[in-house]
Amino acid sequence: ENGIDAWLRYAALPCDVQKAASIPAGIVALNGSETSPVFTAGQELHKGILGIHHKDLVVTNTPTNGSSITIGTVDAFTSTGGALPEIDLKGDGFWLSIKNDSVQIVGQNERGALYGTFQYLSMLAQGNFTEVAYESNPSAPIRWVNQWDNMDDTGTHGSIERGYAGPSIFFADGLIVEDLTRVSQYARLMASIGLNGIIVNNVNANVNLLNSTNMAGLGRIADAMRPWGVRMGISLNFDSPRTLGKLTTADPLDEGVIQWWGDIATDLHDHVPDFAGVLVKANSESQPGPLTYNRTLADGANLFARAIKPHGDAIVMFRAFVYDNKINQTNWKADRANAAVDFFRDLDGKFDDNVVVQIKYGPIDFQVREPVSPLFGHLEQTGSVIELQVTQEYLGQQCHLVYLPPLWKTILNFDMKVDNKPSLVRDIVSGERFNQKLAGYAAVVNVGTNTTWLGNHLAMSNFYAYGRLAWEPTSDDVSILEDWTRLTFGSDRAIIDTITKMSMESWPAHENYTGNLGIQSLTDITGPHYGPKPQSQDGNGWGQWTRADANSIGMDRTVWNGTGYSGQYSSEVAAMYEDVETTPDDLLLWFHHVPYTQKLKSGKTVIQHFYDAHYDGAAVAQTFPKQWEAVKGLIDTERYDEVAFRLEYQAGHALVWRDAINDFYFNMSSIKDEQDRVGNHPWRIEAEDMELDGYTVIQVDPFETASGFH
Ligand code: BDP
CATH class of the missing domain: 3.20.20.80 (Glycosidases)
Structure with a gap:
């Protein structure tokens, strides 16, 4: 399993599930030429059913009344005797009907027929044999x-x-x-x-x-x-x-x-x-x-x-x-x-x-x-x-x-x-x-x-x-x-629960350890956009600025006193962002320049929230390698190991992020963390305390990623 088939692996379902399913006896792909998406759909369906159900179905282009999966455009379907209920298909849309051993996949155009086929295959691959009859249209062309x-x-x-x-x-x-x-x-x-x-x-x-x-x-x-x-x-x-x-x-x-x-x-x-x-x-x-x-x-x-x-x-x-x-x-x-x-x-x-x-x-x-x-x-x-x-x-x-x-x-x-x-x-x-x-x-x-x-x-x-x-x-x-x-x-509950939990925790965690309250990702802005480098935010032409100084932080984008950006929204939205009180905390520093001691809706000060959020976010990333262990043995070793490696790395890098950002703002504001964590890393072994053999000393950039810089 090297990932090449992504979500289109068509892995075999367990034998008992395969036996219980009623799969039609043949595939009819109505539109002809080999470059047609309908032809592709027929081939893909053949491949999918072979993988998922170990059934080698014949693909033809002749309609049949027997047990079959028929794929085609509305025109091809109706002109070969197929009947459709009243439906309203838009560009690229499809009709999918699964009833006993008869399946109809009818596209508004050829592409739609292919999309409907993939939808049907997705159901089969997930062991979902529900009878359905519905139309589906894309939200946008x-x-x-x-x-x-x-x-x-x-x-x-x-x-x-x-x-x-x-x-x-x-x-x-x-x-x-x-x-x-x-x-x-x-x-x-x-x-x-x-x-x-x-x-x-x-x-x-x-x-x-x-x-x-x-x-x-x-x-x-x-x-x-x-x-x-x-x-x-x-x-x-x-x-x-x-x-x-x-x-x-x-x-x-x-x-x-x-x-x-x-x-x-x-x-x-x-x-x-x-x-x-x-x-x-x-x-x-x-x-x-x-x-x-x-x-x-x-x-x-x-x-x-x-x-x-x-x-x-x-x-x-x-x-x-x-x-x-x-x-x-x-x-x-x-x-x-x-x-x-x-x-x-x-x-x-x-x-x-x-x-x-x-x-x-x-x-x-x-x-x-x-x-x-x-x-x-x-x-x-x-x-x-x-x-x-x-x-x-x-x-x-x-x-x-x-x-x-x-x-x-x-x-x-x-x-x-x-x-x-x-x-x-x-x-x-x-x-x-x-x-x-x-x-x-x-x-x-x-x-x-x-x-x-x-x-x-x-x-x-x-x-x-x-x-x-x-x-x-x-x-x-x-x-x-x-x-x-x-x-x-695969469908094992432990796999689904693990991946869902980690994934749903991941964006908030990332926001917390890389830059919260709307300050944006405090990354290396003029270079690779990777890793923490808060000092690169200001003083450059790219304009992703924090405007932080010893007392305050954030970009005043109000109309009354700032860059006027909030006035670009409709009046109701503009009014919300114009006022510190009604601006949501998660965008506070995007819209307002406030003292580090400004109280948030939670009652915390901005700087304490900053410190805590970086700790909380990094703590969540710390749990990922452990959470992932729950799927060991349930998925193939190759993908298990590759993901485990990345998660382990993320857990470490989240600490680098946390300490780099927190130390930076601690140095700038001189406001101590209430829990005395920031700038205080007793568990670290400082590079300058170690004896190096056969290494060359280099300047660490950004400097906050080296813990002993101050
Ligand atoms: C930025 C990227 C830059 C792109 C630019 C763009 O850093 O590489 O060329 O957007 O979208 O996000 O044009």
Whole structure:
């Protein structure tokens, strides 16, 4: 068990369960060609039933009245004599009916039929033989993955920005790899959770992706993913007309530039007739963009929108992650959090109808706790796509267990109260609240060639849950996790209970030991985003600031006295955040600059809460290795050991986090911990007290991770 099949292992059910189940006698896959997702569905079902039930069913494309599983589109099903009840299927939706030994899986389109098949297989694999008859529709039309894979130069092996599981499955040596086996395996995983599109290269895009060899390679990637209903798109570099096309400008209103992008779109369409669209990061973190030419961001987005318009229904996903990373932080009012609304508020209504705006869930950058990005409340005439991160860039980089759906659901369930009407984020990104045809979800996933895909078996629950929540954001995060666990590790109660308990404790614990009360993850912000480095937060251009000094901490983002950020929300939400009293404790330091001695709703002071929370969080992580022991012998040794290793590491690293952060703020504030733990580590053996033989002394960075620095 090396993780390669993730939750699609189709492990055999126990013999008695197999015997009790009534499995139909054959499979009928109604839509023909070998690249059709319906054909794929037939093959997958055959494979699944062979694994789960040891039954080798015949797959045909001829309808039968006998005992069978019939898969097809509504059209194929009804035109071959099938009868359906009154149903209302939306794009990619399906109808699933299981009755005795007759199963009908009918998709609104071919992709929907494949999704229904995976749903049926998921039931079979979990030993669930309930008779059902229901329709299921995705919450939103856009359900994508973003890979941040680099098209590196020749001689390198496909690095991935913020990827923690080895090199790219797509690129090596500046080219698209020859063997695309992993790519189709990836598409299979995506399809099984209802994901329908992928951007294969990094948002910091390399223009070489557009050269003729690579265009052909993109065609091969799309071919590998198409049978799974996954459409491929790419990230574009705004400056390509200059750097690749040798034009003198990349001005979006320049005729030559418009022509150049038009030709690229035609070329792309020739190689990938069903391409999903393009993702654009512009005027952000030194990337070029339309503002360089005194054009608006909408001019930039529409340039691409018009280039691709003649070629089907592809879209432009334009990122709202636009900010100035050279922002002057000595200016007390400067606030990176303001950027997205400042840049986009006046552009609503100015984007073409095949443009959507991709918005990170919070205004900064995938932090352990952020308020919802206020931009979700400002785009009424443009579709919004929420950007989530499965790759744990700021959250332990897959070396720490952090189950993310509770964080995501906090965001998706937040009510923006636009115009005093209920405006849940999940209803905005479904397109419902503002009547948008195009809207949805994108997650940075960054799988790599490691057989575990993400570098850690347990991290895969986040990927699985991402697809499930994009399909149905009201799904319960615990039952998603239980499904994933049964499919990945088996149905033993001890396995399910152990993984559920650890996973559900993991996000709060991580928040507690890395940065609580809304101060964000106090990590190394200018470098790898890994490990504690509170002193790196302030005094840099990236704008994730604590503004801490000897007496007080937190960022004043109020309108009356701060950066004005809270005023970007609707009046009711703004009023809540404007006032210290009504701001929830978990975002207190996000919105307010307060003395360390400020009392929280719990009655504790800010600094004592800080100390206690870091101890509590680290204490929870300490229990993980022990909790995991409960599954020893119940799962295979390979995965048991690999997970145990990571959990042991996390337990240790949580202590490093706890002490580094607590010591830092103790030194800054000189306020003692009521329990006298902080700055006092009698059990430690200080490096300077040891005799070193054959080692070289190095400066420890961040210095708080060395205990004796003061
Ligand atoms: C940040 C990452 C950086 C990305 C950037 C983005 O640190 O690597 O390029 O976001 O989303 O989170 O563009």
